[in-house]
Amino acid sequence: MSEQSIKNSIRNIPDFPKKGIQFKDITTALKNAEVLKEILDTCAEHYRGKKIDYVVGIESRGFIFGTALAYILNCGFIPIRKPGKLPADVIAQEYALEYGTDCIEMHADALSKGDKVLIVDDLLATGGTAKAAADLVRKLEAEIAGFAFVIELNDLHGRDRLASIADVYSVVQY
Ligand code: AMP
Numbered sequence: 001m002s003e004q005s006i007k008n009s010i011r012n013i014p015d016f017p018k019k020g021i022q023f024k025d026i027t028t029a030l031k032n033a034e035v036l037k038e039i040l041d042t043c044a045e046h047y048r049g050k051k052i053d054y055v056v057g058i059e060s061r062g063f064i065f066g067t068a069l070a071y072i073l074n075c076g077f078i079p080i081r082k083p084g085k086l087p088a089d090v091i092a093q094e095y096a097l098e099y100g101t102d103c104i105e106m107h108a109d110a111l112s113k114g115d116k117v118l119i120v121d122d123l124l125a126t127g128g129t130a131k132a133a134a135d136l137v138r139k140l141e142a143e144i145a146g147f148a149f150v151i152e153l154n155d156l157h158g159r160d161r162l163a164s165i166a167d168v169y170s171v172v173q174y
Contacts, residue, residue, distance in 0.1 A: 001034065001035070001038040003171075003172055005035070005038075006029065006035055006038060006039060006171060006172050007172050007174075009028055009029040009032050009035040010024055010025065010026060010028065010029050010151065010172070011024075011025040011027070011028040012024060012025070013025050024122075024123055024151050024153075024174075026061060026064075026122055026123075026150060026151070029150075030064065039065070039150055039171050040065065040068050040069060040072060041072070042171050043065070043069055043148050043150070043169070043171055044069060044072040044073055046148070046169045047069075047073060047118060047145070047146060047148065047169070048073070050145055050146070051116050051145065052073055052075050052116050052117070052118045052145050052146075053075055053076070053115045053116045053117065054070070054075055054076045054077065054078050054111065054115060054116075054117050054118070054142075055067070055069050055070035055073065055075060055076070055077050055078070055117075055118045055119075055120055056077075056078045056079075056080055056106070056110075056111075056117050056118070056119050056120065056133060056137060057070075057077060057078070057079055057080065057120045057121070058080045058104065058119070058120070058121040058129060058130070058133050059079065059080060059081045059082055059085070059104070061121065061122035061123070062080070062120050062121040062122060063079060064122070065120055065121075065122060065148075065150060066120035066121075069118070069120055069148065073118070075118075078106065078107075078110045078111065078117075079106075080104050080105070080106045080133050080136060081104065081105055081106075082103075082104065082105070083103050083104075083105055084105075085105070086105055086106070086107055088107050088108070088109070089107065089108040089109070090105040090106060090107055090108055091105065091106055091108050091136055091139050091140070092104070092105045092136075093105075093132040093133075093135045093136045093139075094132070095128045095129065095131065095132035096128060097128070102129075102132075104129070104132055104133065104136065105136075106136045106137075106140075108140075110140065111137060111140040111141075111142040112140070112141075112142065113140070113141035113142065114141070114142065114143060115140075115142040115143065116142070116143050116145045117137050117142050117143065117144055117145060118144075118145050118146050118147075118148055119133050119134060119137065119144060119146070119147045119148070120147075120148045120149070121133075121149055122149065122150050122151065123149055123150065123151040123152075123153070124147070124149040124151070124152045124153065124156075124158040124159065124162075124168070124170060125153050125156045125158055126156045126157075126158050126161070127156075127157075127158030127159070127160070127161035127162050128158075128161075130147050130149075130158065130161075130162055131161050131162060131165075134147075134162070134165050134166075144165055144166040145166060145167070146166050146167040146168070146169060147162050147165075147166060147167070147168045147169065148169050148170075149168075149169070149170040149171070150170070150171050150172065151170060151171070151172055151173075151174065152168075152170035152172070152173045152174070153173075153174055154173050154174065
């Protein structure tokens with residue numbers, strides 16, 4: 001399957017959730033069995049053979065791809081969630097948005113020193129969310145083996161913020 005076929009299955013919604021944003025809707029890609037398999041297999045192929053203990057997925061679309069990827073790569077899955085959702089002790093990381101700040105959390109005992117982690121989300125825009133996820137992983141002294149995304153928005157240069165930390169991989173780019 002070509003990269004273009006995957007792109008054709010991702011729906012663009014202009015001005016969602018606010019004016020000026022071109023929202024990349026992955027529900028249309030998820031619905032297509034062949035595209036879903038191609039996305040996951042392509043991504044898994046990039047990381048096959050690399051030492052990865054856990055996939056860390058970012059709420060909520062990172063859970064969809066992250067858990068499936070963990071299954072294929074034969075490793076465990078760890079969720080990073082919005083504040084107040086995880087039941088046990090957490091560590092938190094704030095990060096800057098265009099206006100204001102946001103925060104993500106991970107269980108404080110989710111990772112141990114030296115664990116090798118692949119961070120997964122559906123889309124890389126400015127890289128702020130993935131960088132905050134990386135900060136959480138490093139607070140627990142785990143190592144980042146890479147970042148994996150289904151979609152990368154090149155104009156927002158998120159890759160530049162992450163590339164000094166670890167390998168950055170995306171299935172399709174816009
Ligand atoms: P960023 O932190 O700027 O890299 O933004 C990445 C996060 O915001 C991901 O969790 C995405 O799901 C979401 N996101 C940002 N821009 C878009 C977009 N144009 N379409 C869909 N999701 C987006």
